Amino acid sequence: MAIKSLSIRIDDEMLDKLHYVADYEARSANGQIIILIRECIEKFEEKHGKIVLGDEPGNANSSKN
Numbered sequence: 452m453a454i455k456s457l458s459i460r461i462d463d464e465m466l467d468k469l470h471y472v473a474d475y476e477a478r479s480a481n482g483q484i485i486i487l488i489r490e491c492i493e494k495f496e497e498k499h500g501k502i503v504l505g506d507e508p509g510n511a512n513s514s515k516n
Contacts, residue, residue, distance in 0.1 A: 461469070466480075473483035498504060 469483060473480045475484075476483060478486070492502070506512050
């Protein structure tokens with residue numbers, strides 16, 4: 452699996468709070484964001500079913516981002 456970069460725009464207060472939470476959890480800000488994204492995807496898949504991407508079997512849409 453390739454690692455890709457993603458830039459986001461975030462206000463100073465939210466960024467400071469992200470760093471606070473990440474430090475509390477003994478993670479980097481990047482690590483904390485990865486955890487939050489994973490949790491978001493898990494909740495989505497629990498509600499809507501597994502997300503099938505690209506060349507995975509059962510995917511009607513073969514477009515990749």
